[in-house]
Amino acid sequence: MSTESEPFKIEVAQRVKRLPPYLFGRINTMLYNKRRNGDDVIDLGMGNPSDPPQDLVIEKLSEAARDPGNHGYSKSNGIANLRREVAAKYMKKYGVRLDPDQEVITCLGSKEGFSHMCLAMMGPGDSAIVPAPFFPIHVYSVALASGNVIALEVADSEKFLSDIAYTCETLYPRPKLLILNYPHNPSSVVVEQSFFDEVVKLAKKYGFMVISDFAYADVAFDGYKPPSFLASPGAAEVGVEFTTMSKGYNMAGWRVGFCAGNAEMISALATIKGYYDYGMFQAIQIAAILALRHTDAAVEEQSQIYQSRRNALCESLARLGWTVDPPKAGMFVWQQVPEPWRSRMSTMDFAMMLLEKGNVAVSPGSGFGPAGEGFLRMSLIENEARLRQAVRQIKSCLREAEADFTAEPAAVS
Numbered sequence: 001m002s003t004e005s006e007p008f009k010i011e012v013a014q015r016v017k018r019l020p021p022y023l024f025g026r027i028n029t030m031l032y033n034k035r036r037n038g039d040d041v042i043d044l045g046m047g048n049p050s051d052p053p054q055d056l057v058i059e060k061l062s063e064a065a066r067d068p069g070n071h072g073y074s075k076s077n078g079i080a081n082l083r084r085e086v087a088a089k090y091m092k093k094y095g096v097r098l099d100p101d102q103e104v105i106t107c108l109g110s111k112e113g114f115s116h117m118c119l120a121m122m123g124p125g126d127s128a129i130v131p132a133p134f135f136p137i138h139v140y141s142v143a144l145a146s147g148n149v150i151a152l153e154v155a156d157s158e159k160f161l162s163d164i165a166y167t168c169e170t171l172y173p174r175p176k177l178l179i180l181n182y183p184h185n186p187s188s189v190v191v192e193q194s195f196f197d198e199v200v201k202l203a204k205k206y207g208f209m210v211i212s213d214f215a216y217a218d219v220a221f222d223g224y225k226p227p228s229f230l231a232s233p234g235a236a237e238v239g240v241e242f243t244t245m246s247k248g249y250n251m252a253g254w255r256v257g258f259c260a261g262n263a264e265m266i267s268a269l270a271t272i273k274g275y276y277d278y279g280m281f282q283a284i285q286i287a288a289i290l291a292l293r294h295t296d297a298a299v300e301e302q303s304q305i306y307q308s309r310r311n312a313l314c315e316s317l318a319r320l321g322w323t324v325d326p327p328k329a330g331m332f333v334w335q336q337v338p339e340p341w342r343s344r345m346s347t348m349d350f351a352m353m354l355l356e357k358g359n360v361a362v363s364p365g366s367g368f369g370p371a372g373e374g375f376l377r378m379s380l381i382e383n384e385a386r387l388r389q390a391v392r393q394i395k396s397c398l399r400e401a402e403a404d405f406t407a408e409p410a411a412v413s
């Protein structure tokens, strides 16, 4: 006689199961609970811009949204005028000539384009070199495409280049893809054009493709100008570059990103996107054209705002006696946990302590892989007063924790 049937079992795909654990979960849950209880937590965790886009861009969006012609499906590779505007910007800013029809595509935020590009380029048995510590999507995209990740430390650019060459000499099959991200998230490492010149030479020598994630192209300080990978001779023969309007233009929620460079890679991405999506809301694309064409000054001003916040945060941390390395670009300070805390506890526990007792949320470096252990990533999205206040709260949290620590009775054996 049949008894009660077995409960139905949902069996998710291996590609989901093999994803690395999401390490910011503990922090995010505590942050959420604290805020729900009414605590004023200063959030230096996420890199989510808090300032609005320019008024004229918002006005263009609402005007375009009122046009009945803009509400149907758009083109998955983006409207021609937006792709032309991206090409024009590359020419103006980096002296790079691009064919807007073959060498530029729009994406639903650069993250979407990046992950689908990995899907277009990678398969089982393929491997990609990823900078470590890693921005999670750089690893997840390769894993979701069934590829393997080779994580190489990014801190010293010369060593990174020689490690790439060594990996190509010694690994069989050779890596298929190199992922670059300068200015780097989370570590804020930056490079000069000559670095990309060397990358192109290595790519040609060893036959790997390159994806440059240039998310922080528009956020740089003290006169530093982040170089574009595509401005290196021969770059478009070996790879592509992703840019975004999320950071410099304060349009993170709009999901506007671009991929430019190698026509075959762009065409493969267009094929995947052609199956998966119907393109970005056309009103957003129209407003994005205006932003690219008319808001250079505002992008520059936004960089200055981040620079002042960087100064406020770094000066306050230095006054605490921490050794600080102020970033030249990007939206983060990559801060080594000071001794004796670094030896006493994991970076995750240190970050949890700052949140629990100090009401300051930071990203523990270990959330960006083992190479991030011992570091915190502190974002520059809060204003200067809040950043200074955050450091004061860290100071009193550590003073109390130190007192607790020294008062703890020694374990009896």
Ligand SMILES: Cc1ncc(COP(=O)(O)O)c(C=O)c1O
Binding pocket: 047, 108, 109, 110, 111, 112, 135, 181, 185, 213, 215, 243, 244, 245, 246, 252, 255, 256, 257
């Ligand atoms: C290095 C890096 N790449 C890509 C992204 C995603 O940008 P988008 O909003 O265009 O998807 C981010 C966002 O934090 C980032 O830090």
